[in-house]
Amino acid sequence: MTKADIVERIHQKIGFSKKESAEMVETVFGLIKNTLETGEKIKIAGFGNFVVKQKADRRGRNPQTGETITIAARRILTFKPSQVLKNAINIESKES
Amino acid sequence: MTKSELIEKVVQSHGMLNMKASEMLVNTVFDSIEDALRSGDKVEIRGFGSFTIRERTGREARNPKSGEIVSIPAKKTPFFKTGKELKERVNC
16 A cells, blocks of 8 residues: 555545645645654554654674674664554454 | 644644544544555555564463463564655654
8 A cells, every 4th residue: 555545545535636635645744754853753542653762873793894883873763553553453364 | 742733733734624624634544554454455655654564473481470381372563664764854
């Protein structure tokens, strides 16, 4: 499934034109991205949380040359699925 | 930011949406992703990331309190891989 399928569903379910639906889906993801960029987390009840984590720098090794290098400190995004979502996915797979 | 705050922000940045329509919009977005994952499909959102299902094999584990060995059945878990654009934007 891609963004186009989500747009199609918005169009059919809420009745906005495809162009409007596409703009709205862009708005939703745009707002989420802007928020995560500032380091703030996104909590979607029943779905999961998108959390920005700070990673300290650490020493790593280039597996090809064996050379020791420093992996710089960085911020990464993690998704923690809610229990509701995890259960939903497992129930469905048992039925099918 | 919570889902309800996101719904409000969508209303603010989109003149033609009221709270109710915005709520339907945001819910439909996440419901679509959930439905796709439930049917075993993966979801790819350009510039954001992709959601896939990862299979966890069953394993034996120990109850830390009683020391008893319990078997944990195989299960599926949703996995999110951050897209390139968002990955770069978060890390600065």
